[in-house]
Amino acid sequence: MKKNINIAVVGLGNVGSYLLNELNKKKKDIENKTGRKIYIAAVCARNKNKKRKFKINKKIFYQNPLKIIQNKKIDILFELIGKSDGISKKIVEESLKKKIHVITANKSLISKHGDYLSLLAEKNKVNLEFEASVAGGIPILRTIKDGLATNKIIKVVGILNGTSNYILTEMQNSNKNFDEVLKKAQSLGYAEPNPKFDLNGNDVLSKIKILSSLAFNKKISKFKNLMSGIENIELKDIRMANELGMKIKLLGITEIVDGKLFERVHPCLLKKESYIGNINGVMNAVILNGTPVGESVLQGEGAGPGPTSSSLMSDLLSVLRGNIKYPFGISYKNRNKINLYDVNKYNNSLYLRFEVIDKPGVLSQITKNLAKYKISIERLIQVPEHKKKTASIIIITHRTSEFNSRKCLKSFKLNKNILKFPTLIRLF
């Protein structure tokens, strides 16, 4: 690689602005560590005249990122727009074709088009780096690709969404309900104005797909095997978990079961004193199980411009220091497709909460229906709300198959005494 490197930063939101400042501040450090001098040759955002915290050299400002790579000699481009398609995909695609190294924080893009884009990078012999797309400042992708290279990884478990983890932690600590805590999270910048993809598990699923691909050296899976978020968790679930000596966490899990890929995202009940039960607030954590290394844990801040920039800068140094590397640690052709594990076979204990009309016979309707689907009960707690003449019935089941539990929960829809679809949390 040559001595002087031209850099473009596309997207000047929180992350892009922070990164730009870091790049300027750390030019000397970067030169010491890599022997290369970097130049910010172009920046790009939708609005040229928007008030920003820092001065932007208007001579290098572009509104259309494609113009940058048409008009300027760029060596490395940061894509920080963040959509899975549209201009985000286009600029990454065109940059790679023009043999420009690309660094992105875009989990949607990589989890959807990562296979195609990695092939494009390979063909054009440039880097495509995306450390910042998973778990913020935790260098988890690099750890899998480099630090634990040649380990046979069999399972990855993570707390990968800071927004959800903050909300669950804050509900527990403040005893406030979901909506109130969500508003607080939004006011603090921990949740976006439209937090849908953070709360419904989608964000975690994107990250899990990237992790699966890296950990198991497979193509990115295209399916939602099992995904649910935290939107249906209520304060009463948090309280009940607390009474049971448990905490509720939104986990992303990927593992190979019987030679097949099983990816899932859902809230879990886990022991208060467990390691992962103590990852609180906006923190992220990833637990890897591999041979011969054993269990490895990485923990750190999962979001925010600082940690994200830390990962973007580590990608930059990797590009500046190194040879061309496979984006997923292994070439496109050596990453096989993998069959999906049949989620219906998955066996687990469940926490179920039924909201019911408090009258005789309802409980027996529930237990009878559970028995019909071979779901046996380990523990049952009934909490009446006398004023409303309703009750919450919480049931912890013995291990039951996903197939039976799904069919069973659906069948409750016909029961008028059950006021809403039961809340389901899986035991970890």
Add this chain to the structure above:
Amino acid sequence: MKKNINIAVVGLGNVGSYLLNELNKKKKDIENKTGRKIYIAAVCARNKNKKRKFKINKKIFYQNPLKIIQNKKIDILFELIGKSDGISKKIVEESLKKKIHVITANKSLISKHGDYLSLLAEKNKVNLEFEASVAGGIPILRTIKDGLATNKIIKVVGILNGTSNYILTEMQNSNKNFDEVLKKAQSLGYAEPNPKFDLNGNDVLSKIKILSSLAFNKKISKFKNLMSGIENIELKDIRMANELGMKIKLLGITEIVDGKLFERVHPCLLKKESYIGNINGVMNAVILNGTPVGESVLQGEGAGPGPTSSSLMSDLLSVLRGNIKYPFGISYKNRNKINLYDVNKYNNSLYLRFEVIDKPGVLSQITKNLAKYKISIERLIQVPEHKKKTASIIIITHRTSEFNSRKCLKSFKLNKNILKFPTLIRLF
């Protein structure tokens, strides 16, 4: 780098043997990930005819490692003998001079001669990698050099010695004394026949020196700023810690204080429910504080041939994949010397245990002497042993300077009523 790579493995103990097996098993995986084919061209150990668990090709067996590099074309050499000087140093030195990449697990060698050897590697444009020298399977050096590159790291805290951590954990869990637990550790292979350097803090200090150098981009420090091990910890300390809601852990800590380097290794009292209080058995953990990434934690198995091989293999892949990199992430000339923090200024609360003859006046002698050195007492517990007519006096002090506490503890030597030098554990 060329396609076919000749490898030599020098040292066939537990780690060397395990590594050799891994190298043979993972040739295809390595080729997929790096595009290079590896060949085991030479192995070396003292005893050719020793019974080993695996077959060794005697045609490639050497007793003198220097003969290997004289007679064969080697590209990468693993040094797994493990001494700080002698043949370990010689073979690394000569290999680098002959432009052979070196990978080592040798913390004594690197912490003592790392500056000189890294300069030699730089001059000869080859890699010198030593991921396995610190924290076994945890890729902590790579994380600092690559994953968190350009972060300003201000503090590193670690549980870095699996033997010590196993002994402390096992004393707590089994309620057995130090000697008994040490014997068990030796029988399980968690402690060496001569465990001196594991138990006196020396092993941790070597690792801390390597971490300091990487984290702060400085030359390796040559001094023992503050080092003590766990040899003086007795079961009564473990029990007392437990009563106080604390645990005892041997920590290695390095930080920049007032622009100066403060490296230390000593047992600490920390809260039971703290993160680091829950790193048990042979596990290792490292906590990094950096800007902008915040606090990052890495945890994993700290010793044993499996985790160590995991790190050696990650070094191998780094060499096979990459350009020549600075061993300490930055060139020799850019790593400045750093002044040492004056340990006498260090202020901390202390746990002191005095073993005394149980007779009137002794306690007042102790408290009077503490007062003389301006050490004030936060808590005092006296536990008599009536049969022996002795007592343990445990004192938790308010913050006191290292200067005063050292002078004070020395002054107790003259007191015949105090039966041995007081046990000192620092509060974390």
